[in-house]
Amino acid sequence: MSKRYVDEALSDWMKGNGPDTDVVISSRIRIARNLSSHPFPMLATTEQANEVMEQLTNVAETGQLSELGNFETIKLSQLNELERRVLVEKHLISPNLANESRSGAVLLSENESVSIMVNEEDHLRIQCLYPGFQVKEAWGLANRIDDIFEEVTNYAYDERRGYLTSCPTNVGTGIRSSVMMHLPGLVLSQQINRILSAVTQVGLAVRGIYGEGSEALGNLFQISNQITLGQSEGEIIENLHSVARQIIEHERAARQRLLEESRVRLEDRVYRSYGILSHAMIMDTKEASQRLSDVRLGIDLGLIRNVSPQVMNEMMVLTQPGFLQQVFHEKMTPEQRDIRRAELIRSHLQSESDHGGV
Amino acid sequence: MSKRYVDEALSDWMKGNGPDTDVVISSRIRIARNLSSHPFPMLATTEQANEVMEQLTNVAETGQLSELGNFETIKLSQLNELERRVLVEKHLISPNLANESRSGAVLLSENESVSIMVNEEDHLRIQCLYPGFQVKEAWGLANRIDDIFEEVTNYAYDERRGYLTSCPTNVGTGIRSSVMMHLPGLVLSQQINRILSAVTQVGLAVRGIYGEGSEALGNLFQISNQITLGQSEGEIIENLHSVARQIIEHERAARQRLLEESRVRLEDRVYRSYGILSHAMIMDTKEASQRLSDVRLGIDLGLIRNVSPQVMNEMMVLTQPGFLQQVFHEKMTPEQRDIRRAELIRSHLQSESDHGGV
DSSP states (O other): OOOHHHHOOOOHHHHOOSTTTTTEEEEEEEEEEOBTTSOOGGGOOHHHHHHHHHHHHHHHHTTTTGGGOOEEEEEGGGSOHHHHHHHHHTTSSOHHHHTOTTTOEEEEETTSSEEEEESSSSSEEEEEEEESSOHHHHHHHHHHHHHHHHHHSOBOEETTTEEOOSSGGGTBTOEEEEEEEEOHHHHHTTOHHHHHHHHHHTTEEEEESSSSTTOOGGGEEEEEEOOOSSSOHHHHHHHHHHHHHHHHHHHHHHHHHHHHHSHHHHHHHHHHHHHHHTTOSOOOHHHHHHHHHHHHHHHHTTSSOSSOTTHHHHHHHHTSHHHHHHHHTSOOOHHHHHHHHHHHHHHHHHHHHTTSOO | OOOHHHHOOOOHHHHOOSTTTTTEEEEEEEEEEOBTTSOOGGGOOHHHHHHHHHHHHHHHHTTTTGGGOOEEEEEGGGSOHHHHHHHHHTTSSOHHHHTOTTTOEEEEETTSSEEEEESSSSSEEEEEEEESSOHHHHHHHHHHHHHHHHHHSOBOEETTTEEOOSSGGGTBTOEEEEEEEEOHHHHHTTOHHHHHHHHHHTTEEEEESSSSTTOOGGGEEEEEEOOOSSSOHHHHHHHHHHHHHHHHHHHHHHHHHHHHHSHHHHHHHHHHHHHHHTTOSOOOHHHHHHHHHHHHHHHHTTSSOSSOTTHHHHHHHHTSHHHHHHHHTSOOOHHHHHHHHHHHHHHHHHHHHTTSOO
16 A cells, blocks of 8 residues: 555645635535445444455456546555544545544545545445535536446435435435635624524535534635435535535625725734744644634735645645644654644745745 | 934934843933022023023033034924924933923934933933943943033032932932843743842832833833932942842843743744734734834844844834834824834834845
């Protein structure tokens, strides 16, 4: 197994080449499926779980996914704890799978936009992660992969309830579609709660990406469908797409208003954060997220030039506890991580500004 | 009258060439004297006050101060409100004199280290302001000027009480000696209150230089003698000198301890302040003072290079409300001043780092 998945920070989705990346960081589709021949992972014996793993990883290894590029099979048992953590921080596997070191596996596409998890909560979880606002594109690909697996396996399916899943909230289409949005304009102009509450009312769920509870670190919000039963796949995707489109427009309008009505205060905030990120010696996750969000906003509004827009995506991942320890090849206390995090951000911004300055 | 006193920021004391300038910004002696022939300024008629002004400014104009270099006589009535404010901010005249536009005057030496105020609270106030720790040198010069005036005038003097002054706290020697000290080490290590309370107990007074009440903006403290009666001039100077010497050593020890015991936290503080000062778009006086103090500490500890040590002295004066308006040739609201202050500090740090970087 190559280790580049854990050694390199940048997945395709982080590079930020996609439509509407000023607001939408990434679009994700996840499809949950189970084999009718075996009990759900939670109830399966080790032998049964291993059989499922064999059967599903086999699909990649026998070239049935080859039309979609190269895939690599990584068994969780091959990874140490830190490596598993890094894959979680890169959003390539779920925390659930990271804890399932017994019979868990993941099939990863070369550009890391597809990760197919085996023996997570369900036997099969197909995830497609695209940069920018590409829900439909991600759905197209996930759907194709689903078809490939369906051709060679028997999915657990019920005429009335649809695809059966381990957790009842996934029963039906088994689809979870989501967009990760950067909404500093709505947060700064204090419209965020109104908008998010409207989003909830049309059946979508909102949560912060990083951080715990309701706190959204770095002004990053994940908006996803709640409902998997009673709507068609097309309706689910269409609903998320149209709500996200409206949020994009609200966010852009909020940013423009901030720029027009309180430009100096906005510049002050953005440049201060840049100044701090490029000079601080100690930086905790929460502050890093907020200041990276400010800098990203500054880039998107043209206030900061010569720092690439993906700096936030990349740094948000790179400065997570697991990745930091992977980069610096050492175990660290939280205090040491705060120092290394500051170091990493400084040197990153330094190397960018060497090619032009702010 | 030349306007360079109000147009240029840097007095000699701010340039910071003197002993112990890592802790002592400046040393000041002020001697209060009155003529026996006229009532104290508060009680004088305009005619009497004008006679005093004539007689005292005459001393400079007839060349009796020429051994001490060139002096210029500035009548307060020649200055507009903003110009008076600038002279106060440069510590060249007192706020009291600035308000006395009727018969007030100041004789200024070319390098601005001597300012002789006429018709302030007393008829004559001789002030010598030296960079660094030079209380004795300042006293030597002030004493010489006092002698020159005493030769050609009759001072109000009482055998038992000494020199008579308008305010009883100055009766006796009429001397106020003070040092302006930068004490970030003692503040950060929370020893400042203990030290200052000890200082008070040996008969010295402490106050912040900028800011109101007990708050000491920029960690700048002025230590001065309280007592003018019952001690000889030599004792007053010696007492201040020896106490200040002890504080200098305490401050240096505190800085070394901070450097040894919490170097990263200290660096973080210093570099953050540098990063913010060189990027912020809005900066109020209080924040500017604190961050300039941090940067100055960083320079004195060798953490920041290629920024000159006098940056704090100069910026503390330049960014005062009066000076800002003088520099930018416009009346400003406090909000506008915060923006201009940030601009001035940014461009100043920028021009310094162009010659080397931090």
